[in-house]
Structure formats: C-alpha cells, structure tokens
Amino acid sequence: MNESILYHPRLISTADDHMHQTRTLLVDDHLLARAGIRALLESLPGYSVVGECADGTEAVTMAKTLSPDLILLDLMMPGLSGIEVARHIRSFNHDTKILMLSVVDRQESAEKALDAGANGYLAKDFIFQELADALSSVRERGHYISPRLQPSPAGSEGADxxxxxxxxxxxxxxxxxxxxxxxxxxxxxxxxxxxxxxxxxxxxxxxxxxxxxxxxxxxxxxxxxxxx
CATH class of the missing domain: 1.10.10.10 (Winged helix-like DNA-binding domain superfamily/Winged helix DNA-binding domain)
Incomplete structure (x- = not known):
C-alpha cells in the first residue's frame, strides 16, 4: 500500500505565516510513528510537515520533488534502509538536513548514519524535549547525536x-x-x-x-x- 502523502503548505502553516517554516519530510514505515512525530512537530513553532511516506524509494523521489529543509528518516525500513536513502539523497542534495531516527542506540549505527550523510542521530524512545533539542541542533548547527551515545566526562589529571x-x-x-x-x-x-x-x-x-x-x-x- 502506498502511504506517501503530500501536504498543502497553506493548510499546515501557523498564524505566524511571516516566519520561515522548516519544511519537513517524514519517512517511517510505521503509520502510528509518523502520526506521533507529526503531532509533535506541529506543536513546535517554525516547523511544517510537507510530506510523509513509508518507503525508502519513495522517500528519495519525494526528496527530489519537494526539496525539504529537513528529513526525519527512519533507520530500518523494508526495501531501501535509512542509510541507503541518505546516501541517495546526498548524491543530489547537500543542503537538506537529515535527522536519522532509530530504535538502535549503538554508536556504530550512529557512525554509519553520519558516514552516509545524516546530520544527526536520535534514538526513537526520545522524550519531547530531546526531539526539540535535536531539531534545533540539526537546523542551527548542522549536527546532533543522542546524549546516551556520548560518553560521560572524565577528569584528565595525571601525566601517564x-x-x-x-x-x-x-x-x-x-x-x-x-x-x-x-x-x-x-x-x-x-x-x-x-x-x-x-x-x-x-x-x-x-x-x-x-x-x-x-x-x-x-x-x-x-x-x-x-x-x-
């Protein structure tokens, strides 16, 4: 079943139409996951969902058609994986920010996502503030990694x-x-x-x-x- 959806920008804009909206594409093969993330996104100022799909191949096509500012991309999907999708998109678009979402919270997976061209990596069991922080970091600084993948700081005293x-x-x-x-x-x-x-x-x-x-x-x- 084709689950790709295009949204008319006038239907999803907020009252602050003069403010630049980060045009976002959602890619996840689970309908409920997309619906939940879309609801969270639309509760944040400055974001608009311009499309969503459940298939990697369709994601590449929609990325070409829509040229979104941001793509929230599931790591593991049937057909093309998130890694493969990111590589395809980077072959023709270096400006769109890509935030990879995954149930896998291993450093190796984050590294592969970054190598494929993703700007950030967020574990899917995030809380709302984590999503907001990740979106802000990717949009403003161009990178984000889930805090759980960052090692705890340690002192550096000593000389051996x-x-x-x-x-x-x-x-x-x-x-x-x-x-x-x-x-x-x-x-x-x-x-x-x-x-x-x-x-x-x-x-x-x-x-x-x-x-x-x-x-x-x-x-x-x-x-x-x-x-x-």
Missing part, C-alpha cells in the same frame, strides 16, 4: 597513560591526528571516513577527557605520551 581515561582505537587515531595539527578534512581523508564522523569522534573524545579545545587535546596527548 595509566591515569588516562580509556579511549577507543578510533578515538586514539583521531586524537593523534588532531594533536599533530591535521584538519578535519585531512583526518577524514586519511582514515577513509566522513568529516561529520571525525567531528563526532572528536566531540566524544573531548567529553571523555573533559576538555573543550584542540590545544587542550594536544597538551593531553603529550602529557599521556599518546603520540609515540
């Missing part, structure tokens, strides 16, 4: 490896290159990942060691002899 918080192999790769002065694009090219994925790992890394800038990461790497 034994006192350093445990880092993943990927975080160590990123740290060494950041401390060596490489740019995000250079790191991405060298590791064969997207710049968004580099930024994701760097953000996690900074939270992990309790630092907020590149200079701090460089000092941290030197203090803990991680550049050997």
């Amino acid at each position: 490896k034994s006192s350093a918080p445990a880092l993943t192999a990927r975080q160590l790769e990123i740290l060494k290159r950041v401390a060596s002065g490489m740019t995000t694009k250079t790191i991405a090219r060298e590791l064969g990942i997207s710049p968004k994925t580099v930024e994701f790992h760097r953000s996690q890394l900074m939270q992990r060691v309790g630092l907020r800038d590149v200079a701090g990461l460089t000092r941290y790497a030197l203090q803990h002899a991680l550049l050997d």
Whole structure:
C-alpha cells in the first residue's frame, strides 16, 4: 500500500505565516510513528510537515520533488534502509538536513548514519524535549547525536597513560591526528571516513577527557605520551 502523502503548505502553516517554516519530510514505515512525530512537530513553532511516506524509494523521489529543509528518516525500513536513502539523497542534495531516527542506540549505527550523510542521530524512545533539542541542533548547527551515545566526562589529571581515561582505537587515531595539527578534512581523508564522523569522534573524545579545545587535546596527548 502506498502511504506517501503530500501536504498543502497553506493548510499546515501557523498564524505566524511571516516566519520561515522548516519544511519537513517524514519517512517511517510505521503509520502510528509518523502520526506521533507529526503531532509533535506541529506543536513546535517554525516547523511544517510537507510530506510523509513509508518507503525508502519513495522517500528519495519525494526528496527530489519537494526539496525539504529537513528529513526525519527512519533507520530500518523494508526495501531501501535509512542509510541507503541518505546516501541517495546526498548524491543530489547537500543542503537538506537529515535527522536519522532509530530504535538502535549503538554508536556504530550512529557512525554509519553520519558516514552516509545524516546530520544527526536520535534514538526513537526520545522524550519531547530531546526531539526539540535535536531539531534545533540539526537546523542551527548542522549536527546532533543522542546524549546516551556520548560518553560521560572524565577528569584528565595525571601525566601517564595509566591515569588516562580509556579511549577507543578510533578515538586514539583521531586524537593523534588532531594533536599533530591535521584538519578535519585531512583526518577524514586519511582514515577513509566522513568529516561529520571525525567531528563526532572528536566531540566524544573531548567529553571523555573533559576538555573543550584542540590545544587542550594536544597538551593531553603529550602529557599521556599518546603520540609515540
């Protein structure tokens, strides 16, 4: 059954018609999930739903037709997955923001979504404020990752490896290159990942060691002899 729906913008605009509306496309194979998310979106100022569909192939077509500002995209669907849809859309559209929604809250899934071109990743069991924060972050800053996928901050006192918080192999790769002065694009090219994925790992890394800038990461790497 074809569940794609187009909405007439005049029927969904708020009283503040002069305010720019973020034109949003909903993609999820569960009708109730789409209805719930649409209701939440329409309760927020500045968002309008211009279409919805339940199929990945139709999502690509609607993205071409509508050129929405934002797509809320389910990760796991019959046919084309959210990852495949994101890749297809990025082949012809680099401006539309994509927020991936998923019942899977693993870091690996978030990384794959970012590599495919998504701007953000939100676990589906979100509360209303989480959705509002994610939408705002993706719209204004171009990225968002569910807080549960972010490691807890840890102190960085000490001057040897034994006192350093445990880092993943990927975080160590990123740290060494950041401390060596490489740019995000250079790191991405060298590791064969997207710049968004580099930024994701760097953000996690900074939270992990309790630092907020590149200079701090460089000092941290030197203090803990991680550049050997």
